[in-house]
Amino acid sequence: xxxxxxxxxxxxxxxxxxxxxxxxxxxxxxxxxxxxxxxxxxxxxxxxxxxxxxxxxxxxxxxxxxxxxxxxxxxxxxxxxxxxxxxxxxxxxxxxxxxxxxxxxxxxxxxxxxxxxxxxxxxxxxxxxxxxxxxxxxxxxxxxxxxxxxxxxxxxxxxxxxxxxxxxxxxxxxxxxxxxxxxxxxxxxxxxxxxxxxxxxxxxxxxxxxxxxxxxxxxxxxxxxxxxxxxxxxxxxxxxxxxxxxxxxxxxxxxxxxxxxxxxx
Numbered sequence: 216x217x218x219x220x221x222x223x224x225x226x227x228x229x230x231x232x233x234x235x236x237x238x239x240x241x242x243x244x245x246x247x248x249x250x251x252x253x254x255x256x257x258x259x260x261x262x263x264x265x266x267x268x269x270x271x272x273x274x275x276x277x278x279x280x281x282x283x284x285x286x287x288x289x290x291x292x293x294x295x296x297x298x299x300x301x302x303x304x305x306x307x308x309x310x311x312x313x314x315x316x317x318x319x320x321x322x323x324x325x326x327x328x329x330x331x332x333x334x335x336x337x338x339x340x341x342x343x344x345x346x347x348x349x350x351x352x353x354x355x356x357x358x359x360x361x362x363x364x365x366x367x368x369x370x371x372x373x374x375x376x377x378x379x380x381x382x383x384x385x386x387x388x389x390x391x392x393x394x395x396x397x398x399x400x401x402x403x404x405x406x407x408x409x410x411x412x413x414x415x416x417x418x419x420x421x422x423x424x425x426x427x428x429x430x431x432x433x434x435x436x437x438x439x440x441x442x443x444x445x446x447x448x449x450x451x452x453x454x455x456x457x458x459x460x461x462x463x464x465x466x467x468x469x470x471x472x473x474x475x476x477x478x479x480x
Contacts, residue, residue, distance in 0.1 A: 274424070275470065290468030297467075308434070314459045315467050318422045319356030319474060322439065322447055323348040324415045329364070331397065333376040335425075340380060342370035342401045344409055345427075351415065352447055355460045359428070359474060366423060368431040369407050371398030407433050415442035417452055422474040 254262060264284045271279045294316065301309045314320070327347040334340045348365045372381070377389065377399060393400035402408070410416060410430075417437040420428040430436055437452045439445075447453045 271470075275472070286468050287470060294467045294469065310455060310459050311464050313419055313434075314355065314456065314464045316421070316469075317355065317419045318471060319359065319420045319428055320354040320418065320456055320460065321350050321356070321359065321420075322352040322354070322415060322417055322442075322453060323350050323363075323365070324442075325365075325410050325412050326362070328409075328412050331370040333373060334380070341368050341403055342372055342376075342398075343368050344370045346410060346412070348418070348428075351442075354453070354456055357474070363474070364427050365410075365418070365420070366425070366427040366429040367410060368429065369402035370409065371395060372401040373398050404432050410436065415439045417450070417456065419456075420474075422472040424472060426472070426474060428474050 251259065251262070264281060267284050267287075268279055271277050271283075294312075297312045297315070298308060301307065301312050325346050326349050329345040329347060331342060331344050333342050344367045346365045346367065347362055349362050350359050353359060372392065374389065377392065382389075389399075415438075417439060418428070418430060419435045420430055423429045437450070439447075439450050439453070442450075
């Protein structure tokens with residue numbers, strides 16, 4: 216699988232910092248490659264577990280044991296196999312894999328745009344936007360409030376943030392970013408754009424550290440045009456996701472966070 220395809224299949228995971236490997240490196244605990252390679256297999260295994268345990272405590276505020284570590288590691292391997300199989304068969308992530316990965320699927324109306332923000336600690340460096348969304352119909356996941364704050368990864372960098380956070384780590388220049396009235400283009404995919412206030416979408420979301428339901432790429436939502444005149448069952452995408460959820464697709468065993476519940480950092 217080439218690097219472009221790998222980026223496509225892991226982009227959702229990267230956006231919420233939940234893959235097992237990213238959990239290990241998120242707080243910078245891993246030793247140098249040379250030190251690690253000089254360890255015995257048993258020492259590497261124990262080191263990986265202790266790193267996982269420490270990062271879970273400091274980032275996610277969860278206590279874990281060896282069985283949790285093994286479970287999450289196995290779930291990550293299962294995800295990777297599913298993603299690879301999907302790409303080989305269909306050239307994209309299947310609906311079954313999306314359902315198994317996500318936390319919530321719902322139809323919702325965007326009622327307010329709350330602003331464009333720069334990335335915080337333990338988040339992917341893309342900017343993000345916050346929206347108030349009214350839940351019309353919940354298709355998958357634990358109950359949500361009638362109105363939630365949805366987080367869309369992507370938006371516009373400020374020049375100050377680029378200089379302070381991006382340019383110091385990468386050899387890039389300001390003119391390599393596309394300039395708009397709102398700032399410098401910072402979506403995760405070139406064809407992405409902000410969701411629109413007043414419109415209804417089918418959302419496929421994950422929960423992030425801040426407790427918000429989150430979308431990261433265009434595949435995470437479907438615009439349901441003229442929804443009020445049609446209703447949910449007029450849209451093939453809604454019907455399809457309902458069928459997949461009803462079929463009993465098993466969730467991937469990964470780090471799952473709670474929505475609508477602030478998780479203190």
